[in-house]
Amino acid sequence: MSSEPExxxxxxxxxARAAAAALASASTAAKDKVLGAIADAxxxxxAEILDANAVDVGGARKAxxxxxxxxxxxxxxxxIGEMTDGLRQVVALPDPVGRVIAGWKRPNGLExxxxxxxxxxxxxxxxxxxxxxxxxxxxxxxAGNAVLLRGGSEAIESNKALVRVIRTAVERxxxxxxxxxxxxxxxxxxxxxxxxxxxxxxxxxPRGGAGLIRRVIENATVPVIETGVGNCHVYVDxxxxxxxxxxxxxxxxxxxxxxxxxxETLLVHQEVAGDFLPAMxxxxxxxGVEIRGCERTRKLVPQAKEATEEDWxxxxxxxxxxxxVVDSLDDAIAHISKYGTMHSEAIVTxxxxxxxxxxxxxxxxxxxxxASTRFTDGYQYGLGAEIGISTQxxxxxxxxxxxxxxxxxxxxxxxGQIRS
Amino acid sequence: MSSEPExxxxxxxxxARAAAAALASASTAAKDKVLGAIADAxxxxxAEILDANAVDVGGARKAxxxxxxxxxxxxxxxxIGEMTDGLRQVVALPDPVGRVIAGWKRPNGLExxxxxxxxxxxxxxxxxxxxxxxxxxxxxxxAGNAVLLRGGSEAIESNKALVRVIRTAVERxxxxxxxxxxxxxxxxxxxxxxxxxxxxxxxxxPRGGAGLIRRVIENATVPVIETGVGNCHVYVDxxxxxxxxxxxxxxxxxxxxxxxxxxETLLVHQEVAGDFLPAMxxxxxxxGVEIRGCERTRKLVPQAKEATEEDWxxxxxxxxxxxxVVDSLDDAIAHISKYGTMHSEAIVTxxxxxxxxxxxxxxxxxxxxxASTRFTDGYQYGLGAEIGISTQxxxxxxxxxxxxxxxxxxxxxxxGQIRS
Numbered sequence: 001m002s003s004e005p006e007x008x009x010x011x012x013x014x015x016a017r018a019a020a021a022a023l024a025s026a027s028t029a030a031k032d033k034v035l036g037a038i039a040d041a042x043x044x045x046x047a048e049i050l051d052a053n054a055v056d057v058g059g060a061r062k063a064x065x066x067x068x069x070x071x072x073x074x075x076x077x078x079x080i081g082e083m084t085d086g087l088r089q090v091v092a093l094p095d096p097v098g099r100v101i102a103g104w105k106r107p108n109g110l111e112x113x114x115x116x117x118x119x120x121x122x123x124x125x126x127x128x129x130x131x132x133x134x135x136x137x138x139x140x141x142x143a144g145n146a147v148l149l150r151g152g153s154e155a156i157e158s159n160k161a162l163v164r165v166i167r168t169a170v171e172r173x174x175x176x177x178x179x180x181x182x183x184x185x186x187x188x189x190x191x192x193x194x195x196x197x198x199x200x201x202x203x204x205x206p207r208g209g210a211g212l213i214r215r216v217i218e219n220a221t222v223p224v225i226e227t228g229v230g231n232c233h234v235y236v237d238x239x240x241x242x243x244x245x246x247x248x249x250x251x252x253x254x255x256x257x258x259x260x261x262x263x264e265t266l267l268v269h270q271e272v273a274g275d276f277l278p279a280m281x282x283x284x285x286x287x288g289v290e291i292r293g294c295e296r297t298r299k300l301v302p303q304a305k306e307a308t309e310e311d312w313x314x315x316x317x318x319x320x321x322x323x324x325v326v327d328s329l330d331d332a333i334a335h336i337s338k339y340g341t342m343h344s345e346a347i348v349t350x351x352x353x354x355x356x357x358x359x360x361x362x363x364x365x366x367x368x369x370x371a372s373t374r375f376t377d378g379y380q381y382g383l384g385a386e387i388g389i390s391t392q393x394x395x396x397x398x399x400x401x402x403x404x405x406x407x408x409x410x411x412x413x414x415x416g417q418i419r420s
Numbered sequence: 421m422s423s424e425p426e427x428x429x430x431x432x433x434x435x436a437r438a439a440a441a442a443l444a445s446a447s448t449a450a451k452d453k454v455l456g457a458i459a460d461a462x463x464x465x466x467a468e469i470l471d472a473n474a475v476d477v478g479g480a481r482k483a484x485x486x487x488x489x490x491x492x493x494x495x496x497x498x499x500i501g502e503m504t505d506g507l508r509q510v511v512a513l514p515d516p517v518g519r520v521i522a523g524w525k526r527p528n529g530l531e532x533x534x535x536x537x538x539x540x541x542x543x544x545x546x547x548x549x550x551x552x553x554x555x556x557x558x559x560x561x562x563a564g565n566a567v568l569l570r571g572g573s574e575a576i577e578s579n580k581a582l583v584r585v586i587r588t589a590v591e592r593x594x595x596x597x598x599x600x601x602x603x604x605x606x607x608x609x610x611x612x613x614x615x616x617x618x619x620x621x622x623x624x625x626p627r628g629g630a631g632l633i634r635r636v637i638e639n640a641t642v643p644v645i646e647t648g649v650g651n652c653h654v655y656v657d658x659x660x661x662x663x664x665x666x667x668x669x670x671x672x673x674x675x676x677x678x679x680x681x682x683x684e685t686l687l688v689h690q691e692v693a694g695d696f697l698p699a700m701x702x703x704x705x706x707x708g709v710e711i712r713g714c715e716r717t718r719k720l721v722p723q724a725k726e727a728t729e730e731d732w733x734x735x736x737x738x739x740x741x742x743x744x745v746v747d748s749l750d751d752a753i754a755h756i757s758k759y760g761t762m763h764s765e766a767i768v769t770x771x772x773x774x775x776x777x778x779x780x781x782x783x784x785x786x787x788x789x790x791a792s793t794r795f796t797d798g799y800q801y802g803l804g805a806e807i808g809i810s811t812q813x814x815x816x817x818x819x820x821x822x823x824x825x826x827x828x829x830x831x832x833x834x835x836g837q838i839r840s
Contacts, residue, residue: 022759025780104802111789112801117838119785119813198637202813216616221637223644223814244836251838312552337441359831360445363540371834378777381532381830393539393622393827394643395815407813410801411779414791416664417802418671 010365012181013148013200016121019178020146024118028095031142035091037165037173039084042134045165046080052161053130060128060154068258073155083134086385090138093384095220096142096403099165111413116406118144120202123194124387125216127208128152133162134178136207137180141170144404146179148201150194153186160184174327192351195220202407203409205400207388210315225395227388230260230343231315232373235332235358238269242276244370245348249280251372252346254287258317260389261344261366261376265312267332271297273325277301281323289319296325312339329354333361340364342391344373365391365398424827431614432601433620435570436686439598440566443537446595451562455511456692457593458586459504462554465585466500472581473550479575480548488678493548493575505555506805510558513804516823517564520703532835536826538564540622543614544807545636547628548572553582556627557600559807561590563825566599568621571608571612572628580604615640622827625820627808630735645815650680650763651735654795655752655778657769658689663791665768669700670813671792672766674707678737680809681764681786681796685732685742687752690716693745697721701743709739716745749774753781760784762811765792785811785818 023031042049053075060070092336096116103113122145126132133149140147151159159182167177183190195204195216204224206216216224234252252263268276273296281291281301291297292311293304304323311322312335316358326332336345347358355369366376378386378399386399396404445452462469473495480490501529523533542565546552553569560567571579577604586596603610615624615636615667623643626636630649637644654672656665674681688696693716701711701721711717712731724743731742732755746752756765761792766788767778775789786796798806798819806819 021781021783024783035660056808105802106802110795110800117783176570217641218617223812225814247838249838255839354634355833361441363441363444363537364829366830366832367836369838371832372839374839375530375832375837376830380526380530382526392643394645397827398830409784410786410796412788412791412795413775414789416661416667417791417795418667419675419792419794 002260003311008185008346009183009190010197010200011193012183013121013197015178016146016148016181017200019176020120022176023141023144023146023179024120025095027037028097030174031095031144032091034141034170034173035087035138037169038138038283039087039202041165041169042080042084042162042410045161046077049158049161049165050075050077050082052157055157056128056155059213065154069128073130074160075130075158079131083131086135087138090142090385093142093402095142096406101408108417110417113411113413114408115411116375116403117409118140119405119407121146121148121200122405123148123150123201123204123222124195125150125191125194125206125212126152127178127205127212128155130155130158130162131205133159133182134166135302135385136387137166139385139405141404143402146181148181148194150183150191156184156186170195170201192219194220198222203214205387224232225388225390225400226392227390227400228260229315229341229391230262230389231264231313231339231341233265233267233336233340234263234346234348234373235267235326235336236269236272236276237329237347237351237354238271238353239351240269240272240276240348241350242272245276246280248346248370248372250283250287252374253289253321255372255374256321257319260315261373261383262317263373264314264316265324265339267324267335269332270325270327273297273300282341284321285317289321291321291323293323294325305393314406315341329357333358336362336364343389344368344376346371346373424459428605429610430617430620432603433526433541433614433617435598436566436568436601437620437650440538440540441598442596443561443566443599444517444540445565448517450594451515451564452511454561454590455507455558456594457589458554458558459507461585461589462500462582465581466497469500469578469581469585470495470497472577475577476575478549482602482735485574489548491549493578495550495578499551503551506555507558510562510805510822513562513822515562516826521828528837529835532773533831533833534772534828535831536823537829538710539825539827541566541568542825543568543570543617543622543624543642544623545570545611545614545624545626545628545632546572547632547785548575550578552627553579553602554586555805556807557586559822559825561599561806565820566601566826568601568603568614570603570611576604576606605628615642618642625807626818641699644811645808645820646812647733647810647820648680649761649811650682650809651684651733651759651761652764653687653756653760654683654690654766654768654793655687655746655756656692656696657749657767657771657774658691659771659774660689660692660768661770665696666700666703668766668768668790668792670703670707671834672794673704673709673741674739674793675794677739680735681735681793683734683741683793685744685745685759687755689745689749689752690745690747693717693720697743697745704741707739709741711741711743713743714745717743735761749777753778756782756784763809764788764796766791785809
């Protein structure tokens with residue numbers, strides 16, 4: 001497999017780039033037709049896809065992969081149905097391409113237009129989750145981009161089957177099949193090569209755990225959008241409605257602990273810690289949450305283990321929660337600034353000035369007043385499907401939907417103007 | 421000087437980050453006051469700045485630096501006046517920070533707001549042009565950012581004097597002086613370290629030649645905005661108004677050949693080459709332009725040298741021009757796609773369909789119909805001062821003004837909403 005990684009990666013990137021030109025000028029109707037055709041084809045070829053997936057799942061089980069890993073890898077009829085539903089939802093979203101973002105006429109008569117256009121070729125590097133293959137292809141195509149996919153080695157047979165079905169459907173529906181490319185070489189060298197294809201790949205989006213994202217950031221020369229790592233906090237202010245605070249904190253931790261917008265650390269103002277923490281902790285512990293607290297927390301919650309410096313940094317993605325009692329709003333903001341990953345941060349307060357200060361001073365993609373951090377999501381915001389949550393500041397912040405998979409160009413209409 | 425580059429770079433980045441928090445919540449009036457104070461202070465301390473600059477200029481001359489290099493390095497009263505004028509122009513520009521880009525209410529009552537905020541700490545890596553020190557500081561501060569400056573070693577005394585004056589003025593006008601930091605260690609190790617300060621620097625903007633930009637892209641793990649390299653084309657279509665084409669091509673090449681939006685290659689449709697090129701070439705040659713042409717060009721312009729593959733790639737930044745006769749509009753677009761740097765590209769045509777196809781299919785920051793490429797500029801677009809021309813697709817494309825030096829955050833107001 002790894003005999004000629006160089007030629008495969010470069011060749012597929014080149015043909016994706018050539019296909020991107022056709023995608024860029026495809027009409028919304030043509031792109032929607034392609035997405036519908038992919039959805040139909042996935043349903044029709046479900047058996048073939050499940051067979052391929054069974055090979056991957058068998059391999060992973062044999063290699064002793066953890067149950068959660070196998071669960072993310074495994075497909076079934078229902079999950080294929082979710083993929084096709086997802087594609088049809090993307091069909092229903094408005095096409096950002098061609099939108100005139102701004103435009104005006106200059107005193108010399110030049111007409112300036114700022115127009116939304118596709119990015120070109122988008123590279124996606126991800127782990128062994130075959131649903132990403134379909135989600136990413138659908139979003140990239142709808143936004144007029146070609147996509148170069150590089151998934152985890154454990155999902156390679158599933159991805160090959162999915163991409164074979166997708167490419168045939170794309171071509172039958174009238175766009176070039178090379179708009180969707182899978183790198184079949186799953187060694188690190190191929191991924192590394194992909195990270196350095198400046199001029200062929202417009203942007204790389206890593207989707208996966210912190211290790212994968214760090215590897216891409218450290219090695220890529222192609223622009224990267226950093227997604228996903230969420231060490232999110234809920235801060236219960238001295239002026240909080242404590243019943244509301246308990247609901248929000250419980251929701252942020254327990255409603256779906258394995259996702260990036262779940263709470264990982266609870267910060268509680270010292271003046272309300274005594275009233276708030278014991279009942280809060282009881283409810284969390286009943287739900288199976290392990291609490292790791294600071295010294296003051298452990299006085300109020302005897303079951304809490306001792307939190308270490310690593311706990312303040314941790315993205316547990318599980319039923320573990322770090323809890324810290326803070327002296328003030330400023331302390332809470334300073335803690336978030338030091339340990340947060342600029343993803344989603346919430347304050348619970350009835351105090352106008354505290355809400356204002358928190359939203360202004362906390363530097364994160366999403367800042368909440370009296371709501372759960374779990375809302376950071378394209379659908380929850382009303383934006384539709386997303387390819388990830390950006391935690392960097394360039395280009396896109398928070399949910400990355402279709403618009404964030406585009407760029408713009410300046411088109412200037414003249415009648416012979418020259419510069420003096 | 422290079423005894424402890426690590427501690428200097430990290431320490432200054434940290435104190436810039438701390439200052440950035442104060443900048444982010446500073447009012448427009450406070451920031452404008454600081455910019456005005458810097459302008460005043462530069463005028464008052466002109467003698468001190470010119471003395472420091474004289475040391476740099478003396479050093480560069482002694483080291484045998486080319487005249488153009490020394491010209492870019494040298495300051496005088498007039499150039500200091502241009503810097504202060506530039507700052508006062510930035511004062512007059514609207515402040516992008518705090519603008520609500522979009523906002524709506526969700527069915528569950530959540531109020532979603534997308535609000536423009538500063539980036540944080542912006543790193544600028546540039547060559548020995550002291551005017552960049554003042555321009556970059558002014559733009560970054562007005563957009564609410566702290567700035568970490570790393571200029572060329574030949575300008576270090578000038579930069580130290582300028583930054584000393586700027587920092588004192590910032591503090592006197594009421595904002596933290598650490599918002600403007602100069603890395604005084606001018607070796608490569610310090611620059612390399614700066615390129616890897618993820619978490620402290622939000623974005624790096626290299627300003628300078630192609631070599632500097634490539635070095636930053638290859639080494640940085642911090643997000644980079646690629647600026648400036650412009651291999652720009654003017655394409656004279658078969659349906660061009662040839663008199664207009666001559667004016668536009670002459671302007672694009674000769675009005676200021678040393679800048680990134682000047683034309684480097686002229687493409688001419690074969691059907692009009694015979695009518696167009698001899699007169700065009702005569703005028704260019706009279707203006708001192710050296711022409712390097714393809715075979716068909718050289719038949720029409722005997723003075724033209726032979727163009728090599730490198731000529732099609734070249735950003736001359738001087739009075740040299742590559743000229744190619746193409747078979748068709750498609751050939752012109754293919755040439756631009758192969759050799760262009762996605763900066764500024766122009767077509768001269770009277771043909772509606774040709775204009776449409778060129779603007780749609782040419783992938784560049786700015787695409788012109790019947791106007792000179794020289795217009796790619798913040799002031800020419802009516803946007804005001806810019807920090808550079810982005811040639812990448814992420815975040816910003818084309819002129820990067822104040823708005824492009826910001827990002828946004830999502831602020832969500834609830835009343836106890838949790839996710840079900």
